[in-house]
Amino acid sequence: xxxxxxxxxxxxxxxxxxxxxxxxxxxxxxxxxxxxxxxxxxxxxxxxxxxxxxxxxxxxxxxxxxxxxxxxxxxxxxxxxxxxxxxxxxxxxxxxxxxxxxxxxxxxxxxxxxxxxxxxxxxxxxxxxxxxxxxxxxxxxxxxxxxxxxxxxxxxxxxxxxxxxxxxxxxxxxxxxxxxxxxxxxxxxxxxxxxxxxxxxxxxxxxxxxxxxxxxxxxxxxxxxxxxxxxxxxxxxxxxxxxxxxxxxxxxxxxxxxxxxxxxxxxxxxxxxxxxxxxxxxxxxxxxxxxxxxxxxxxxxxxxxxxxxxxxxxxxxxxxxxxxxxxxxxxxxxxxxxxxxxxxxxxxxxxxxxxxxxxxxxxxxxxxxxxxxxxxxxxxxxxxxxxxxxxxxxxxxxx
Numbered sequence: 001x002x003x004x005x006x007x008x009x010x011x012x013x014x015x016x017x018x019x020x021x022x023x024x025x026x027x028x029x030x031x032x033x034x035x036x037x038x039x040x041x042x043x044x045x046x047x048x049x050x051x052x053x054x055x056x057x058x059x060x061x062x063x064x065x066x067x068x069x070x071x072x073x074x075x076x077x078x079x080x081x082x083x084x085x086x087x088x089x090x091x092x093x094x095x096x097x098x099x100x101x102x103x104x105x106x107x108x109x110x111x112x113x114x115x116x117x118x119x120x121x122x123x124x125x126x127x128x129x130x131x132x133x134x135x136x137x138x139x140x141x142x143x144x145x146x147x148x149x150x151x152x153x154x155x156x157x158x159x160x161x162x163x164x165x166x167x168x169x170x171x172x173x174x175x176x177x178x179x180x181x182x183x184x185x186x187x188x189x190x191x192x193x194x195x196x197x198x199x200x201x202x203x204x205x206x207x208x209x210x211x212x213x214x215x216x217x218x219x220x221x222x223x224x225x226x227x228x229x230x231x232x233x234x235x236x237x238x239x240x241x242x243x244x245x246x247x248x249x250x251x252x253x254x255x256x257x258x259x260x261x262x263x264x265x266x267x268x269x270x271x272x273x274x275x276x277x278x279x280x281x282x283x284x285x286x287x288x289x290x291x292x293x294x295x296x297x298x299x300x301x302x303x304x305x306x307x308x309x310x311x312x313x314x315x316x317x318x319x320x321x322x323x324x325x326x327x328x329x330x331x332x333x334x335x336x337x338x339x340x341x342x343x344x345x346x347x348x349x350x351x352x353x354x355x356x357x358x359x360x361x362x363x364x365x366x367x368x369x370x371x372x373x374x375x376x377x378x379x380x381x382x383x384x385x386x387x388x389x390x391x392x393x394x395x396x397x398x399x
Contacts, residue, residue: 001140003047003082010049011039011063011071018052021073024384026113028061028071040065044171045136049078062118062137067169072118072135087141087148090116095152098124098378104190107378108210113388114380119166120145123206125187125198128157130206131179134166146179157181159200165309176201186262188269192217194244195269196235197262204234204259204305211375212237212303212341215393218371219301219339220245222395226298229253229290229331231283236263236276238301238339243272247299251277253286287327296333303393308344317347318355325359329367332398337370345390352392360396371395 013021017032028050033039042048044064050071051057057078061071074082094115098107109129110122119135129149133139139162149155158180167174178201186197189208198207216238224246230239233252240263243250250272252263260278267276279286283304302324308317325340332338338360342352349372360367375381375391382388 001045001047001083001144005049005060005079005081008047008049008060008078009038009042009063010051011042011061012055013050013052013058015053018058021050021058022052026073026118026382026385027069028073029068030065030070033070035065035070039063045138045140047074047082047137062135064136064170066136066171072113072137074116074118084144084147087117087144088151091148091152101377106190106208106210107376109378111379113385114382119170121206122149123208123210124153124155125189125200125207127155128159128181128183128187128200129153129155130159130161130200132161132164132206134162134164134170136170136172139167139170139172142179155180157183157200159183159206161200161206191237192220192241194241194266196237196240196266197269198235199258199262202258203262209234209237211343211379211391212393213376213378215339215341215373216241218373218395219299222337223247223299226336227296227333228299228301229297230301230303231287231328232302232304233263234259234303236266238303239263240266240270240272240276242299242301243267243275244270247275249275249277251279251297253279253281253283255280255282284323284327287331291327291330295331296336297331298333298336300328300332300336300338302328302339303341306344307342308347311346314346314351317344318351321347321352321355322359322362325356326362327359329360329363329365329398332365334399335397337395337397338367339393339395341391341393343391345388347392349392353394356394356396360398366399367396368399369394369396 048063059076061073109124119138121132163174189196200207220241223242228242228250239250267273307320373393
């Protein structure tokens with residue numbers, strides 16, 4: 001994509017609708033922009049200079065008139081040229097930070113707005129990377145993104161996991177494809193001293209959930225000599241780390257046969273297969289059966305997929321988290337602990353904590369909150385965009 005600041009299209013904000021943007025918020029909504037004929041004629045994914053009603057520049061933004069978020073600001077300096085060189089600098093900045101944070105090359109390299117590249121997600125798996133081009137601008141920059149990645153990282157494999165709901169909102173097709181190289185099977189992932197397997201083309205999201213790294217480490221620290229139940233285990237992130245930390249027995253519960261197959265292989269890779277039990281089933285139904293059978297666990301992990309995918313789901317989703325906490329608490333041994341997590345960005349921490357509290361109370365248990373965790377530091381939060389801090393986890397001790 002070519003960009004010339006001197007000839008770049010301009011969009012103007014509606015009178016009185018400039019305050020959020022001037023205070024640093026990187027999103028500008030459709031009702032804040034003058035969508036005149038010239039603006040509507042701009043191709044989705046265009047770069048624009050944003051100005052307030054008085055003509056003051058507020059920076060360079062991506063533009064798409066179709067979704068609610070019409071403009072996403074990339075930089076406050078309108079004179080900056082947004083090209084391949086700009087991408088290289090942003091990638092180098094992101095890489096330098098991750099290299100300070102982690103000893104091994106397994107992490108989220110780019111986390112969209114927080115890393116100054118709106119709509120772009122890049123997860124690194126050693127010599128392979130998985131990209132999600134979630135906006136029309138990111139999609140239009142595909143060739144430049146690939147070239148910048150080659151200059152900064154020279155990955156052997158690049159996978160495009162363009163299958164997120166965000167692309168639908170942007171009017172983009174969904175797809176999964178290899179943009180560079182190929183894979184014959186899952187790749188190894190190293191986290192907190194343990195080894196796992198990630199399917200980069202078929203697994204959930206990009207194949208692994210790097211965001212739970214710190215929360216997994218905390219839970220594993222409570223697992224030595226304990227009996228552990230890892231619900232929604234996916235490929236075993238929580239449970240296998242608990243086994244490596246010395247858990248006496250770990251049950252990995254998930255409904256996905258492919259995910260459990262990778263979890264079983266990971267247990268073998270880490271030398272803990274003899275202490276890991278694979279259990280396939282729906283979590284709520286299985287928890288009810290375990291409770292009826294008087295099964296009890298010292299550590300119970302509840303890390304479900306998003307129950308609240310949009311604001312209209314907040315009521316049903318809250319009830320879902322409450323039920324999850326009730327069913328989970330029912331199988332926690334006296335004096336045991338329960339980790340409950342939510343990856344729904346539309347579910348704020350206070351409402352999630354309330355749902356968990358009610359669920360624990362419904363189970364007739366008394367709780368103490370030991371820990372509240374969030375996404376790891378490779379998933380930074382833009383300071384003016386707190387609503388993007390989606391992940392939250394609570395660990396409770398239950399009497």
